[in-house]
Amino acid sequence: MYLCYLDESGTADIPGSTSHYVLAGLSIPYSNWKNQDKEIEQIKGKYGLQDTELHVGWMLRQYKEESKIPNFLKLSFTQRRSKVKQLQKATLLRLQKTGGSAHKQVKKNFAQTDGYIHLTYQERVQVVMEVATRVSRWGNARLFAECVDKVFFDPARTGRTVAEQAFEQVVTRFEHYLQLIGAKDPIPELCYGLLIHDNNETVAKRHTALMKDYYKKGTSYLSLERTIETPLFVDSQLTCMVQIADLCAYGLRRYLENGEENIFKLVMKRADRKQGELVGIRHYTDSSCTCKICSQRRTPTGVQADLPLSI
Numbered sequence: 001m002y003l004c005y006l007d008e009s010g011t012a013d014i015p016g017s018t019s020h021y022v023l024a025g026l027s028i029p030y031s032n033w034k035n036q037d038k039e040i041e042q043i044k045g046k047y048g049l050q051d052t053e054l055h056v057g058w059m060l061r062q063y064k065e066e067s068k069i070p071n072f073l074k075l076s077f078t079q080r081r082s083k084v085k086q087l088q089k090a091t092l093l094r095l096q097k098t099g100g101s102a103h104k105q106v107k108k109n110f111a112q113t114d115g116y117i118h119l120t121y122q123e124r125v126q127v128v129m130e131v132a133t134r135v136s137r138w139g140n141a142r143l144f145a146e147c148v149d150k151v152f153f154d155p156a157r158t159g160r161t162v163a164e165q166a167f168e169q170v171v172t173r174f175e176h177y178l179q180l181i182g183a184k185d186p187i188p189e190l191c192y193g194l195l196i197h198d199n200n201e202t203v204a205k206r207h208t209a210l211m212k213d214y215y216k217k218g219t220s221y222l223s224l225e226r227t228i229e230t231p232l233f234v235d236s237q238l239t240c241m242v243q244i245a246d247l248c249a250y251g252l253r254r255y256l257e258n259g260e261e262n263i264f265k266l267v268m269k270r271a272d273r274k275q276g277e278l279v280g281i282r283h284y285t286d287s288s289c290t291c292k293i294c295s296q297r298r299t300p301t302g303v304q305a306d307l308p309l310s311i
């Protein structure tokens, strides 16, 4: 049995606040799940993050309070947390007096970053890089992803939304991977796959409905033979591997939007390939794109070729 953990980065809305929407799926064999989960928990433990969800987008922001505290680096985790909290309280009180929407937004930001305020920016980068490096060495893990450049996405042409297209692509690639390994495996009965997703009510409904549809008619490319019909929805706070899928999606999006390669280079080591060609990840954009995803694929991947799938 193979478990494929899904998560997204960027917004699927058009135009939304990001130019790209990325859906990533990281597949690992069930038999490796326990050890790999433990490896990540060990890294998190070193940084006092054992009960905290790794949410890379929030971790890799600059936190203003950190720079205002003298000798922040020399303080213990508990002292840092207490000093940061103190400054945050003062900020919220000040904003409450002035009124307006800033108070609500800042309060939300503080809540999202609360688990990481005892770490310096450098330490937060270090955790993310350590985790990404570890994942890059998981020889049996495979990364599938659809990276949609929304500038070139036309729902009237594709007949589906950005999120639907991304989901169909990832499901198809995972299914094809399972069919290939199932054909070679001496015990093909073991080559079934389960999709595991963060439990967000809207996404859960949409993905369950889409999977039902794929079961009846297949995806646009394949009939589903090896992917289990109903995805499993879990709490990402409690499921370390969904957090790893988040890291992969984030790394792909930041490369495509900002040219940042540090996380990208590592997660790309796990991208699914067939005879050396990149098949697991696609950049849906203008066909003249020469990014490191497009240039590693032999078949055209851009909008001009509309939905080709190299399988």
Ligand SMILES: [Zn+2]
Pocket: 283, 285, 289, 290, 291, 292, 293, 294, 295
């Ligand atoms: Zn590209």
